[in-house]
Amino acid sequence: MSLPEHNARIGESDSSVGELVKRASEQLSELVRGEMRLARAELTEKGKRAGLGGGLLGGAALIAVIALQALVATAIALLALAVSVWAAAAIVTGALFVIAAVLALLGKKQVARAVPPAPEAAIDSVKADVEEIKGRAHR
Incomplete structure (x- = not known):
């Protein structure tokens, strides 16, 4: 193989390697963007569930406080039988x-x-x- 033929082949392989690197980079970028979209959607859904769960826990805590107040009133009423x-x-x-x-x-x-x-x-x-x-x- 002559030097010009060798250089031509190197140029072909360089351009094909460059093209492969470019395509790999584009595919990797698209993959990362897709994963970010998936993560965003998942976090949005989990955030909604966490908000609902937090609200329900807050309601439960409020009812528990009211129940404790009723328990205190019951203790006072029971003790009032003796004093x-x-x-x-x-x-x-x-x-x-x-x-x-x-x-x-x-x-x-x-x-x-x-x-x-x-x-x-x-x-x-x-x-x-x-x-x-x-x-x-x-x-």
């Missing part, structure tokens, strides 16, 4: 304040354990990985 109504109401109110104080203290301890909000174990692990990589790179 006067005002004393029964004061006793139940005091018990509720004690329960609220205990829950507040427990919640405060949990919040204190959560600060700072950085993922410290993950940060330490990444630092150790970086040090390991540095150590291996210098060998």
Whole structure:
């Protein structure tokens, strides 16, 4: 094969390789766009379901609060059989304040354990990985 024939074949293969790369790039772009459309549609559907679920959970919480209020009234009425109504109401109110104080203290301890909000174990692990990589790179 002569040099001009060889160069002509290289030109043909370059253009075909270039064309293949161009087509692959276009197909990859279309694939990514399609996947993004699919992800958007899926997230939209999940968002609608999450909104509906959140609304139903909110309604359930409201009904639970009302039920707890009815339970408190029942406790006062039951205790009023043994003592006067005002004393029964004061006793139940005091018990509720004690329960609220205990829950507040427990919640405060949990919040204190959560600060700072950085993922410290993950940060330490990444630092150790970086040090390991540095150590291996210098060998």
